Amino acid sequence: MNTSIEQLRLTAKSIRIWVVKSLAAAGSGHLGGSLGMADVLTMLYFKVLRHDPKNPFWSCRDRFILSIGHVAPVLYSTLAHAGYFPLEELLTLRKLGSRLQGHPGKEYGLPGLELSAGSLGQGLSVSVGLSLGFKLDKLDNKVYCLLGDGELQEGSVWEAAMAAGHYHLDHLVAIVDRNGVQIDGPTEKVMRLEPLRQKWEAFGWEVTECDGNNLEELSLAFEKIGQESSKPKVLIARTIMGKGVSAIEGDYHWHGKAPSQAQTEEFINEILSK
Amino acid sequence: MNSFQLKGLKATRAGFGEGVVEAGRRNNDVVVIGADITSSVGLDGFAREFPDRFFSMGIAEQNGMGVAAGLALEGKIPVFSTYAVFSAFRAADQLRISVCYNNLHVIIGGAHAGISVGPDGATHQALEDLAYVRALPNITVLSPCDASQAFKATLSALLEIAGPVYIRFGRENVPDFTTYDLEFIPGKAQVFRPGKDVTIIATGHLVWPSIEASELLAKQGISARVINLHTIKPIDEETIIRAAAETGCILTAEEHQIHGGMGSAVAEVIVRDHVVPMEMIGINDTFGESGQPDELMKKFGLTAENIAQKTTQLLKRKKITNS
Numbered sequence: 001m002n003t004s005i006e007q008l009r010l011t012a013k014s015i016r017i018w019v020v021k022s023l024a025a026a027g028s029g030h031l032g033g034s035l036g037m038a039d040v041l042t043m044l045y046f047k048v049l050r051h052d053p054k055n056p057f058w059s060c061r062d063r064f065i066l067s068i069g070h071v072a073p074v075l076y077s078t079l080a081h082a083g084y085f086p087l088e089e090l091l092t093l094r095k096l097g098s099r100l101q102g103h104p105g106k107e108y109g110l111p112g113l114e115l116s117a118g119s120l121g122q123g124l125s126v127s128v129g130l131s132l133g134f135k136l137d138k139l140d141n142k143v144y145c146l147l148g149d150g151e152l153q154e155g156s157v158w159e160a161a162m163a164a165g166h167y168h169l170d171h172l173v174a175i176v177d178r179n180g181v182q183i184d185g186p187t188e189k190v191m192r193l194e195p196l197r198q199k200w201e202a203f204g205w206e207v208t209e210c211d212g213n214n215l216e217e218l219s220l221a222f223e224k225i226g227q228e229s230s231k232p233k234v235l236i237a238r239t240i241m242g243k244g245v246s247a248i249e250g251d252y253h254w255h256g257k258a259p260s261q262a263q264t265e266e267f268i269n270e271i272l273s274k
Numbered sequence: 275m276n277s278f279q280l281k282g283l284k285a286t287r288a289g290f291g292e293g294v295v296e297a298g299r300r301n302n303d304v305v306v307i308g309a310d311i312t313s314s315v316g317l318d319g320f321a322r323e324f325p326d327r328f329f330s331m332g333i334a335e336q337n338g339m340g341v342a343a344g345l346a347l348e349g350k351i352p353v354f355s356t357y358a359v360f361s362a363f364r365a366a367d368q369l370r371i372s373v374c375y376n377n378l379h380v381i382i383g384g385a386h387a388g389i390s391v392g393p394d395g396a397t398h399q400a401l402e403d404l405a406y407v408r409a410l411p412n413i414t415v416l417s418p419c420d421a422s423q424a425f426k427a428t429l430s431a432l433l434e435i436a437g438p439v440y441i442r443f444g445r446e447n448v449p450d451f452t453t454y455d456l457e458f459i460p461g462k463a464q465v466f467r468p469g470k471d472v473t474i475i476a477t478g479h480l481v482w483p484s485i486e487a488s489e490l491l492a493k494q495g496i497s498a499r500v501i502n503l504h505t506i507k508p509i510d511e512e513t514i515i516r517a518a519a520e521t522g523c524i525l526t527a528e529e530h531q532i533h534g535g536m537g538s539a540v541a542e543v544i545v546r547d548h549v550v551p552m553e554m555i556g557i558n559d560t561f562g563e564s565g566q567p568d569e570l571m572k573k574f575g576l577t578a579e580n581i582a583q584k585t586t587q588l589l590k591r592k593k594i595t596n597s
Contacts, residue, residue, distance in 0.1 A: 063347075106376055115347070119371045125337045126372055129344020129352070132329060136305070136350070156368070159337035167329075 003047050005215050011081060012042040012215070016244045016271050018077040018090050024264040026094035029102065032241035032254040033148065034074035036179050036213070040237055041078040043218045044144060048226075053083035056111040062141055063114050063130055067123020068148040068177065069103035070256070076100050076110075084112035121154025123147065124174060128160050131169040131232075142171045150182030153191045158203065164232040165204025173225055174205070174234040177212065179241040181252035196236060205234045212237025244271050277456045277466055278485070281422075284450040286443035286478070287385055289421035291316025293428025294353050298324050304432060305345055307331050309338050309356040315385040317355055335360045339368035339382075346378035351432055355383025358400030358442060362407050370410055373438050377412045381431050384442040388479055388529030389557065389574055390567040391445050399562035403442065405534025408507045413438040414460060415506040417528075417536070419481035421450045423504060426458035435460055442478060444529075446567045449482040463510040469499030472585055472592070473517035473524045477503045477536045480527040480555070483571075486578035491585055498585060506536050511543050518548040523592040525553045525585050529576060532556040551591040553584050 016038045023029040044064060045051070051061045066075050073093060080087045085099075092098035099110040103118025117123050127145035134141045151157060164172055176196070184190045193199075197207045206229055210221040218237070225233045241255070242248035245267045259267055298304040298320055306320050308330040321328040331338040335356055342352040354361065361382050362369070373380045384407070387400045408415050414435050418424040424443050431439040456464070466481070467488050476484035481502045488498040499521055501513060518524055524544065526537035537554035544552060557574055571577055 115372075116375045117371065119367050121336070122340050122368055122372045125340020125368065126344040126347065128337070129341035129346075130348050131344070132341065133305075133345045133348030133350050136327070137348075156334075156336040156340070159331075159334035160340065162334070163331055163337055163341065 005219065008042050008046055008215050011046055012038045013271055013274070015042055015074065015077045015081050017268050018080065018087060019073045020259060020264055020267045020271070022073050022077065022090040022093040023258040024261065025091040026258060028258050029073055029094060030070040030256050031258060032248060032251070033068065033071040033177065033179065035245060036239040036241045036243045037071050037074045037146070037177055038244065039213050039215055039218060040146070040175060040177070040239070041074050043215060043222060045078050045082045047219065048222045049144065053112065056084060060141065063143045065115050065123045065127045065130070065143060065145040066104060066117055067145055068120065068151055069118025072100070072102065072104050075104070079112040082112070085110065120148070120151040121156040124157050124160035124164070127172055127174070128163050128169060131164070131172040132167060134171060135169065140171065142173060144173045144175060146175050146177065149176055149178045149180065149187050149193060150190070152176065152193055161200065161203040161205065168230045169232045170228070170230050172232040174232070176234060176236045177239055178236050179239045181241050181250065181255070183252065183255050185252055200234045204231060206231040207234050207236065209236045209238065212239035213243045244274065246270065277453055277464060278451040279453055281450045283447040284421035285445060285447050286418060286421050286424040287316040287445060289418070289424030290355070290383060290428050290441060290443050291319050293425040294432070295319045295323060296425070297429055297432035298327065301351060301433060303349060304351045304353065305329065307338050307342050307352055307354045309333065309335055309354070309360070311356060315355045315357070315383055317353070335364040336368050339365035340372045342380045343368070343372035343376060343378050346380045347376070351379060351381070353381045353383065353432070355385055357398060358384030358387040358403040359398060362400065362403035366406060374410045374412045377437050379436060380438050382438065382440045384440055386445045387442045388444050389562045389570045389576070390479060390529060392567040392570060393564050395564040396561040401531045401557050401562060402534070404506055404530050404536060405538070407440045408539060413440055413507065415440045415442070416460065416504060417442045417477040417506055418504050419478060419502050420448065420452050422452045422454070423458060427504065430458055430460055444479055448479055451482060458504070461505045461508045461510055463513040464502040464504065465499060465513070466502050467498065467500035469497040470521055471497045472589055473499040473501060473521045474527060474581060474585065475501045475503050475514065475517070475524060475540055476527040477506065479529050480576060480581070483576070483578040484527050484581055487581035487585065490578060490582040494586070496585070496589065503536060503540070506539055509539050509543060511547065514540055514543045515548050518544055518550045522596070523551045523588050525555065525581070525588050527555040527576070527581050530556055532558055551588060551595055553588045555581055555584055
């Protein structure tokens with residue numbers, strides 16, 4: 001797919017605006033992490049992933065597994081922008097009967113959604129299983145799994161990391177949203193994660209780091225990750241929670257909050273002006 | 275035609291293991307995830323015959339359960355079996371969300387279930403697994419009564435039933451008595467003995483002692499119906515209600531806590547549709563302990579004699595209720 005960085009920037013902008021809109025309509029949800037991940041998700045769904053929104057169950061598609069279910073709004077917004085379902089449906093987020101559950105729920109039939117998830121520490125194990133399955137069938141599908149940095153405090157993540165290294169799951173790509181904050185405060189204060197690169201390396205992973213809010217850097221990082229090697233890959237994407245809305249950037253109080261009506265307008269105007 | 279005839283002693287885990295191998299021969303999508311105790315839970319046969327389809331995950335049950343979910347997403351038929359204390363509890367959240375909420379066809383083995391695990395003691399005796407597992411939406415819960423049935427139930431779990439399946443089985447050699455011809459239909463309880471005075475509904479290891487109890491009771495002139503409830507969920511309401519209506523009282527027997535177990539599941543049906551006096555045999559709100567299996571079955575009141583005795587007490591209640 002030949003998509004220019006400028007086009008991607010416009011897409012990311014619109015994805016952010018709809019994240020704000022959908023959270024405002026819902027009256028609750030996780031704004032900070034969703035905005036912070038808009039660039040990574042744009043890059044994945046508009047450049048990196050092999051997928052076809054007209055054929056969500058295409059067997060050759062790469063899989064995107066959202067382990068941090070609480071940033072569902074940015075996944076929903078991205079899927080809608082990619083053409084899986086109409087943008088207007090984003091306004092049903094978290095409402096009774098909606099296909100857009102607070103945390104992803106597959107049984108409601110949202111096209112493009114691969115896994116019901118939201119209890120932290122489970123997505124990487126599922127991704128390991130998927131990768132093992134593809135490997136067993138000698139298929140080249142890739143599996144991308146988005147993890148939060150706070151989520152890495154769950155021990156089960158490291159069980160999965162150990163297994164991925166053990167089985168040389170070279171088509172598995174973990175992405176860590178390294179925004180440095182979690183609900184109780186900075187990750188390094190709540191429970192230290194550093195040295196993070198060395199931890200992944202010790203488990204047999206190839207580590208790439210980049211600015212996760214910089215589309216040029218993300219593009220280069222995914223190109224590097226796409227090159228063959230026998231190890232599973234992890235991208236530590238340094239991001240800013242709430243990226244795009246200066247009033248909330250880096251503020252962990254906005255981890256799980258929705259904007260008021262006045263804030264909604266203000267936030268959208270700021271995103272548009274950039 | 276009799277549905278049972280004592281053939282010898284065999285552990286239900288052996289029936290499970292043979293079932294997985296047989297399913298593996300019939301379907302190439304069957305895969306097994308090991309959690310370090312592969313031979314102990316009866317899966318070494320599969321690992322030997324299909325090394326490419328066996329994935330060792332080490333002592334990491336949470337990951338093992340999640341990996342099983344991922345393999346099922348990819349269309350495989352994964353079997354994840356470890357001691358029930360781990361498959362139902364250590365990996366409880368993965369079972370709930372990754373497997374059940376996603377409604378994936380993962381077969382979960384609950385090995386070493388019950389007090390009869392013996393000398394290993396309380397940590398390894400799963401006595402609460404049914405209470406948790408049967409509360410999960412989408413899952414089928416099987417509890418076969420002997421090795422022959424465990425074989426058939428396992429084949430059914432892998433190749434016929436849709437969605438998540440939990441199969442509970444034990445470690446010890448126990449009577450293997452169901453006949454070759456006895457069909458296993460998930461969700462359809464089996465009446466092993468006709469009877470009109472009382473019904474004994476048993477599951478797993480306590481089905482054989484319940485048959486023996488019915489023979490003891492027959493000598494006292496009591497006609498006890500014996501039902502093998504091999505499927506805890508979905509539960510066979512029809513057979514239970516008919517038993518309540520026709521025999522007027524029900525005793526349940528299981529190698530599990532009374533709280534939340536099979537007896538509770540039967541009571542949930544009875545209180546709604548046909549209230550009759552009921553008693554439950556099981557572990558009464560305590561942890562297990564070390565000892566030989568037969569010693570423990572005696573100490574915790576799970577023998578044929580205990581079942582017969584409790585039945586006569588129940589019959590007194592039935593008479594008072596009816597008078």
